[in-house]
Amino acid sequence: MSTPSARLLSLLSLLQSRRDWPGDVLADRLGVSPRTVRRDVDRLRDLGYPVHATKGPDGGYRLDAGSQMPPLLLDDEQVVALVVALRTASTGIAGVDEAALRALTTVRQVMPARLRTAADALQVTAVARAPRRDQPQVAADVLLAVGTAVRAREVLRFDYAGGSSEGGGSSESGHPDAFVPPRKAEPHHLVTWGGRWYLVGWDLDRADWRTYRVDRMTPRTPTGPRFAPRDLPGGDVAAYVADKFGQAVPWPCVGEVELEMPADDVRRWAGRGAVVEDLGGGRTRLVQGAWSWDGLAAMSALFGVPLRVVGPPDLRDAVLRLTGRLTAALG
Structure with missing residues (x-):
C-alpha cells in the first residue's frame, strides 16, 4: 500500500462490500499485519465510521449503520452510477422524483473536486414519456409498508381497489356496498413494469401466484405471521413478470x-x-x-x-x- 491514507480508503471500501470481515483476511488483502489493521480501524472510528469488532474463533470487523453520516467514499464507477440514477429518476412515487434532485445536490457538495467535475460532465436529460391516462402515483408510505413486509417475510393484509388482471379485488357480489374482506398474500417481490409498481406474491385465498398494483393497495396493520419463502415459477422474478405481461418475445x-x-x-x-x-x-x-x-x-x-x-x-x-x-x- 503506497500511503497510510490510501490504505485507509481501501480498508473502508472492503468493509462496505460485505457484512463481516475476519481480521486476518483483511490483513492479507491489504498486505499488512493484523496490528496495522487494528490501528487503521481505530482511525476510521475517529472519523465517525462505526466499525465494530466481532467475536468468534477468528475475530473480525463489521461496519454498522451510525447515527450520523460520515464522509462518503465513492470510486469513479460509483459516481457515474449514482449521478445517472439520480438525474434520470422517474419512480412514480409521490415526492420521490423531486427528492432525487435534492439528493444529487447534497451528494455533489461533499464530493472531492475531481469527482464533482466527473459528475457535472454527466448532464443527462431524462425525457419522460407521455403520462398514461390511468397512471396514478404510489404513496411512499404504502410502498414502504409493502417493502417492509417483503423483507420481513410477513403475511400482508390489504384492501385492494378496482381489481386487475392478476390481483382481482372487486366484491364477489359486484354490489358497491358489499363487504369485501382484506386480501391476504405472502409478499415476495416488488417490481416496476411500464411505469407502475407491482407486488408479486402468493395469494393465500386463491392458492396461486398473483401480481398486484401497489397504487391500488391499502395495507392493514398489523401484518400477519412470518412465512417460509416459496419458489417462484421459473425461479427468476424478472422472467416471471416479463412472461406474465407478454414481453418474453416482444411484439412489434x-x-x-x-x-x-x-x-x-x-x-x-x-x-x-x-x-x-x-x-x-x-x-x-x-x-x-x-x-x-x-x-x-x-x-x-x-x-x-x-x-x-x-x-x-x-x-x-x-x-x-x-x-x-x-x-x-x-x-
Whole structure:
C-alpha cells in the first residue's frame, strides 16, 4: 500500500462490500499485519465510521449503520452510477422524483473536486414519456409498508381497489356496498413494469401466484405471521413478470383498447401475454400485441362488443383502414 491514507480508503471500501470481515483476511488483502489493521480501524472510528469488532474463533470487523453520516467514499464507477440514477429518476412515487434532485445536490457538495467535475460532465436529460391516462402515483408510505413486509417475510393484509388482471379485488357480489374482506398474500417481490409498481406474491385465498398494483393497495396493520419463502415459477422474478405481461418475445405492434366486456370473458379469449385489467362496470382494459397494426385492429374487433381505441395513433389508423375495407366489402 503506497500511503497510510490510501490504505485507509481501501480498508473502508472492503468493509462496505460485505457484512463481516475476519481480521486476518483483511490483513492479507491489504498486505499488512493484523496490528496495522487494528490501528487503521481505530482511525476510521475517529472519523465517525462505526466499525465494530466481532467475536468468534477468528475475530473480525463489521461496519454498522451510525447515527450520523460520515464522509462518503465513492470510486469513479460509483459516481457515474449514482449521478445517472439520480438525474434520470422517474419512480412514480409521490415526492420521490423531486427528492432525487435534492439528493444529487447534497451528494455533489461533499464530493472531492475531481469527482464533482466527473459528475457535472454527466448532464443527462431524462425525457419522460407521455403520462398514461390511468397512471396514478404510489404513496411512499404504502410502498414502504409493502417493502417492509417483503423483507420481513410477513403475511400482508390489504384492501385492494378496482381489481386487475392478476390481483382481482372487486366484491364477489359486484354490489358497491358489499363487504369485501382484506386480501391476504405472502409478499415476495416488488417490481416496476411500464411505469407502475407491482407486488408479486402468493395469494393465500386463491392458492396461486398473483401480481398486484401497489397504487391500488391499502395495507392493514398489523401484518400477519412470518412465512417460509416459496419458489417462484421459473425461479427468476424478472422472467416471471416479463412472461406474465407478454414481453418474453416482444411484439412489434402493441396497442391498448377498452372493451364493453367483463374482464373474465376477455381473459378467456385474449392472446398469450395480453394485459387484461378490470375497469369495473363490465368494462375492461386490454393491451395486446401483434405482428402488424392491421392484424391488431382485427384482433380487437373480434371480441364483437363496443370498444374504444386508446392508442397509439398507429392502431387508430389501422382501425380506420379496416373500417373502410369492411364497408367497401358490402358494395
